[in-house]
Amino acid sequence: MPRPLPHRLLAEYLGSLLLAALVIGSGIAAQRLSPGDVGLQLLENAAATAVGLYAIILVFGPVSGGHFNPVVSVVDAAFRGLPWRDVPPYALVQVLGCVTGAVLANTMFEAAPVSISTTERATLAHGLSEVVATTGLLLVIFSLVRTGRAALAPAAVGAYIGAAYFFTSSTSFANPAITVGRVFSDSFAGIAPSSVPVFVLAQLVAVVVAVPLLRTLHPAEPTVTAVAEGHVR
Structure with missing residues (x-):
């Protein structure tokens, strides 16, 4: 049976908070641990995000579905x-949750609780x-759910996001909520407010692309028997 909506919203808020704190906090740590080596900073940020996201979904997924992302919802x-x-x-x-997580990450590293990012990312390549x-994220999630x-x-999801940090020039935000949250930290993981509309529009375009692809690739819903056997959350 679905959990009550307030319980699910609390899980989504806490999961989103921890996701933003994880992404931004590990970015700040990477900057400080590996100054001058952007490649190593990205590797540290990606590794922490990949394994942390896996854990966060395990904790909150049984309550709310573990979305932490409006396009997933x-x-x-x-x-x-x-x-x-x-x-x-x-x-x-x-x-x-993502905005709160950004403030938390800044504070944990003794930075100003709110610092608006100046990192411009609004290019055609980043949008693509x-x-x-x-x-890709939506295909990963819903291909598994629908089969x-x-x-x-x-x-x-953790593995895909870790890889997508490197194979996309945008470092795979893939989430309107975390995109907004990253505005509030002028750090390695930040994004300037002026770049947010391009990212969010691209993420919404992905919904339009992913849904028909998923319906074509995986037209059948999981059977009742599979649900009963515990193969589907």
């Missing part, structure tokens, strides 16, 4: 896994990268 609703009426509150707490990164292998999603 939208696609889940499109496939009838989440009521459409729950999408706006999910998205709201996801954004609030966000379409690719977000589409009865949702239990593999935490590891698969």
